[in-house]
Amino acid sequence: MKRVAVLTSGGDAPGMNAAIRAVVRCGVAKGWEMYGIRNGYAGLISGNIRQMGTRDVGGIIQKGGTILGSARCEEFKTVEGRLKGIRSLRQLGIDALVVIGGNGSQTGSYHLNKEGFPVVGVASTIDNDLYGTEMTIGVDTALNIALEAIDRLKTTATSHQRAFLIEVMGRKCGYLALMAGIAGGAEYILLPEVETDPEEVAENLRLAYEHGKEHAIIVVAEGAKYNAEALTNYFDQHHDRLGFNIRATILGHVQRGGDPGAFDRLLASRFGCGAIEAIDREEYGVLVGLKENMVQTTPLEEVVSNNKQISMDMVRLARILD
Ligand code: F6P
Numbered sequence: 001m002k003r004v005a006v007l008t009s010g011g012d013a014p015g016m017n018a019a020i021r022a023v024v025r026c027g028v029a030k031g032w033e034m035y036g037i038r039n040g041y042a043g044l045i046s047g048n049i050r051q052m053g054t055r056d057v058g059g060i061i062q063k064g065g066t067i068l069g070s071a072r073c074e075e076f077k078t079v080e081g082r083l084k085g086i087r088s089l090r091q092l093g094i095d096a097l098v099v100i101g102g103n104g105s106q107t108g109s110y111h112l113n114k115e116g117f118p119v120v121g122v123a124s125t126i127d128n129d130l131y132g133t134e135m136t137i138g139v140d141t142a143l144n145i146a147l148e149a150i151d152r153l154k155t156t157a158t159s160h161q162r163a164f165l166i167e168v169m170g171r172k173c174g175y176l177a178l179m180a181g182i183a184g185g186a187e188y189i190l191l192p193e194v195e196t197d198p199e200e201v202a203e204n205l206r207l208a209y210e211h212g213k214e215h216a217i218i219v220v221a222e223g224a225k226y227n228a229e230a231l232t233n234y235f236d237q238h239h240d241r242l243g244f245n246i247r248a249t250i251l252g253h254v255q256r257g258g259d260p261g262a263f264d265r266l267l268a269s270r271f272g273c274g275a276i277e278a279i280d281r282e283e284y285g286v287l288v289g290l291k292e293n294m295v296q297t298t299p300l301e302e303v304v305s306n307n308k309q310i311s312m313d314m315v316r317l318a319r320i321l322d
């Protein structure tokens with residue numbers, strides 16, 4: 001019999017609840033005692049932990065957010081903070097911890113595991129910027145939300161023959177912007193990974209109108225050098241010469257809200273059970289992710305010491321299709 005705890009950490013992502021449900025139910029199916037920790041690493045440090053059974057995770061697979069709550073916790077970045085967390089787990093006789101979260105959260109998992117507590121990470125963030133997995137829980141739903149916004153902007157852009165810019169999240173990673181831009185048929189996509197000259201953006205818009213397009217949509221990643229603010233400022237400053245005004249929409253946290261789609265519910269269910277299987281094998285210090293459409297683990301050390309790259313093939317595809 002094992003005692004296993006689960007927490008969600010960092011920015012929430014649609015599908016986190018489905019992952020909690022899978023972790024708890026797969027653990028119970030093995031005859032283990034399962035525990036939920038409130039508010040991420042902050043709740044771990046303060047010992048906000050309670051036992052969970054299968055009914056505690058009933059009716060949540062379709063819900064966005066996380067029933068356990070989440071937090072960004074500065075104290076956990078310190079050794080003292082992590083030692084307090086380990087003490088909370090040991091007091092309850094917990095054998096292993098599942099951490100559902102993104103880059104920052106898995107850095108915490110890596111340190112915790114190195115400092116002697118067995119941890120398994122589950123890849124979950126709308127940014128899809130985690131090394132060791134092709135997809136993270138939440139990104140597909142967030143992408144569809146961005147896409148709906150682009151489609152809506154396109155309607156009004158066409159009516160008024162206007163240029164619209166939409167900024168999407170992703171921190172330092174351009175994945176969401178790139179995929180939303182391609183799937184939304186954007187005229188231009190600005191990414192943190194690719195240097196862009198605003199004059200080239202203006203030239204593209206001019207050509208789009210010359211070729212008879214009735215709208216222009218620019219998708220900008222929040223981490224791009226020319227994000228929504230910088231690009232609109234540039235166009236405003238050079239309005240007389242460029243001849244365009246851009247109306248900007250910053251999508252922000254709308255992308256993280258709402259209920260998960262089928263893809264994220266299934267991915268989260270597979271990842272949650274994958275974490276329990278890893279614990280059953282006593283394979284600790286790993287991230288559960290998706291590789292070649294199979295649930296596979298990657299050492300957390302590799303995850304935290306590598307940066308996931310966006311696909312340059314997709315960047316080229318975007319250029320051809322704009
Ligand atoms: O990591 C997820 C994410 O939504 C990023 O895309 C974004 O940059 C960040 O979190 C926003 O963080 P917060 O919700 O703490 O403002």
